[in-house]
Amino acid sequence: MLRANGLDPDVRAYVLATPGADRLIERSVGRAAALLALPGHLRADIHVLCGGGRHRSVVVAEELASLLRAFGYGVETEHRHIDRPILG
Numbered sequence: 001m002l003r004a005n006g007l008d009p010d011v012r013a014y015v016l017a018t019p020g021a022d023r024l025i026e027r028s029v030g031r032a033a034a035l036l037a038l039p040g041h042l043r044a045d046i047h048v049l050c051g052g053g054r055h056r057s058v059v060v061a062e063e064l065a066s067l068l069r070a071f072g073y074g075v076e077t078e079h080r081h082i083d084r085p086i087l088g
Contacts, residue, residue, distance in 0.1 A: 001014065002086060003086065004055075005054045005055060005058055005079075005082050006054065006055050006056065006057065006058025006059040006060075006061075006062065006079075006082070007058060007062070007082075011055055011058075011059065012059050012062075015055060015056050015059040015060070016059065016063070018056075021060070024060065025060060025063045025064060025067070028046070028060075028064055029064060029067045029068060029071075032044050032046055032064070032068060032073075033068070033071060033073075036073065046061075046064060048060045048061040048064070051087065052084065052086070052087045053079070053080065053081025053082065053084060054081065054082055054084065054086070057079070057081075058079050058082055061077055061079065062077065065077045
């Protein structure tokens with residue numbers, strides 16, 4: 001799994017099985033939706049970080065994007081560090 005990234009189904013399952021991951025994602029979606037519901041707020045930039053930028057942050061960002069799309073929001077994702085070398 002180390003050589004894979006957060007787009008890999010096994011990595012996704014592993015990260016989402018982490019205690020509290022579902023709560024973090026649900027709360028983040030709720031906060032983003034609340035922000036976007038305010039008058040004049042047409043855009044929100046959401047940055048998800050983790051130690052290496054290849055596994056946890058990718059999974060969480062993809063989950064947030066999927067849920068926000070399900071609520072009808074237009075979403076773009078960019079994984080800035082997904083191709084960085086693996087930290088030793």
